[in-house]
């Protein structure tokens with residue numbers, strides 16, 4: 109039996125920011141003159157800089173697909189619209205500009221709903237285009253009619269019902285621009301078939317955000333000054349980077365702020381990779397299954413500088429015990445997030461990159477935090493992420509994650525489903541770059557991993573590898589997308605951490621329902637390696653430690669989609685754990701501590 | 703024990719779950735760890751634990767200038783229901799600017815709640831501006847009341863008292879309208895109860911800021927262009 113305990117590997121040399129270049133030049137091409145609403149919509153996408161679309165055909169969206177026939181845009185036909193939405197979402201996360209998905213009316217549109225809701229919860233820029241029955245049939249319960257704007261209003265940043273062929277191009281352009289502007293989010297344009305079929309010679313103008321939409325780029329100087337004073341006088345300052353740091357391309361500014369002033373950093377899950385996890389100042393991610401040391405730091409900090417986070421309950425636990433000693437500086441581009449869940453003593457409304465630069469310039473001195481940094485280091489030693497590998501127990505999933513991390517480069521992109529495997533993938537891989545961790549956080553959508561890997565693959569650089577950690581349950585929800593990966597020959601590796609359980613539920617039943625395991629035990633799972641082969645992908649199976657490295661090498665080396673079915677210990681649990689609504693400082697390391 | 707064969711019975715799995723934690727890295731018991739007591743209230747505000755303040759609700763009148771486009775009302779009402787904002791009334795109508803409408807909302811919330819109402823409203827794309835009205839704002843509501851027609855003289859007298867109008871008088875029912883601020887309407891409704899109110903319809907409050915203060919920030923005061931022609 110051996111022990112595997114460590115803070116995420118510490119590298120004292122400061123890791124340089126590696127910036128993913130995500131600028132898209134919307135080159136002003138001499139566009140072909142449009143003649144229909146559909147062509148105008150597609151011209152708007154081209155002008156806005158979209159390159160790859162994910163979707164599924166169908167009656168009401170056919171005019172749009174017909175216009176795509178003549179377009180330079182790449183379209184990837186997905187197996188299910190949910191897959192199209194997740195792929196577009198992940199594509200956007202990796203690229204930094206909105207992903208686009210397409211679906212027909214009715215069931216096509218409703219199949220998108222989970223993916224749109226997912227993007228909404230994670231503030232991911234995404235544009236969904238849905239077909240709709242012709243305008244004159246709207247409201248008549250026509251074939252495949254669904255009130256798509258009604259259904260998606262609560263889960264989009266905004267949605268549009270395209271009114272006529274002359275304006276549809278501008279509407280699509282506006283929706284694309286709005287998705288990526290300010291605090292990003294999903295937008296949707298519902299496209300009645302008559303509108304896309306109708307004649308128009310109106311060329312769409314440049315994609316612009318609506319006139320009623322505004323946000324603050326630069327923060328107010330007084331707010332910045334007040335925040336800087338609070339940080340300077342802190343003795344136990346802690347930076348908390350949220351997903352907003354990724355969205356604002358503020359990684360460089362954020363890292364510089366931390367290192368220049370010697371302030372330890374915890375991240376939220378969506379911000380994994382904004383601070384290199386092997387950096388001395390980095391405490392990795394905080395929250396329910398976050399590191400003990402990040403949660404300890406949150407519990408003891410006297411000044412929490414939160415940047416681009418909405419203080420989700422999986423992060424805070426009970427707000428009454430969240431950062432109880434801290435004055436809170438909250439930098440966010442969305443004023444509605446200020447004091448929504450946790451009161452901000454020092455609100456700073458603005459774009460994360462601008463605000464951090466302003467703060468840096470405003471700081472007169474670094475806080476005197478030597479002792480605090482030492483304390484944080486001690487916590488790293490005291491509460492390492494840990495697991496054991498007893499000889500008489502099956503393969504541990506954490507080992508698989510570590511082995512993959514070792515076998516791949518730092519810029520490798522990880523996608524996940526939702527459950528225990530997601531947590532292990534977040535805990536036991538050392539992330540050093542933003543946009544390399546692609547997961548479903550706010551909505552917690554099982555099935556996200558595989559379609560997200562497809563989207564990520566198409567957005568990534570050719571030499572970047574894409575690894576999807578999936579649960580057996582999560583994979584069963586979107587497995588059909590493997591057909592797309594095979595058809596398009598996408599080089600992705602799916603690592604199934606197969607415990608024959610919907611494991612996270614089993615863990616909760618054991619901890620909170622006296623082990624009454626209801627509907628959590630599959631007892632039987634398909635053989636994922638054989639299933640992969642049936643799809644035309646490479647399929648491998650691993651049961652033992654000594655097979656892990658070779659299987660990983662073989663899968664990574666395979667040019668195309670490969671699936672490794674790792675039969676891991678079904679009884680393994682995710683720790684540390686802060687129970688729902690609990691105090692971050694009271695994380696449990698074993699079940700009996702819960 | 704081996705837990706790798708889930709085809710065995712449920713028992714094996716639950717047994718193993720008892721054993722596994724023991725195999726994890728031992729950590730300090732929860733009560734051995736530093737665990738400062740809760741120091742924020744349910745709104746995430748740091749509080750003096752000795753003097754925990756209960757959140758206090760108040761009534762606020764919020765005015766939103768919006769683009770008058772299809773669905774704007776459902777977006778606003780959807781926002782209120784999905785965020786559990788307590789709303790007492792909502793009125794909507796056109797303004798002097800073509801394509802604009804004003805929505806007046808009466809909400810009952812805590813201060814942070816009212817702040818959220820305003821910020822979340824402002825985030826809706828068709829919303830142009832949001833403002834909260836001062837206590838001295840001009841407020842008005844209209845009520846239409848149908849009462850039994852047994853005592854027409856008395857009904858008439860009370861209608862006069864509240865500067866109302868009789869809209870319909872028949873052998874069995876009389877229908878009147880009263881306008882005024884909420885207090886006056888409440889009083890009037892009380893006064894008519896003696897006749898037996900058969901039906902009632904209230905518009906909900908609508909309001910403008912007093913004097914030349916704009917009702918929503920930045921709104922052109924008073925003399926916005928007329929679009930009659």
Ligand SMILES: Cc1ncc(C[n+]2csc(CCOP(=O)(O)OP(=O)(O)O)c2C)c(N)n1
Pocket residue numbers: 525526527528529530552553554555578579580581582583605607609610611612613
């Ligand atoms: C679409 C969806 N349905 C249900 C859930 C609830 N849920 C959360 S984790 C989980 C178990 C996931 O099982 P699996 O994918 O096998 O991953 P494991 O936890 O075993 O690693 C379930 C059912 C969810 N998050 N998403």
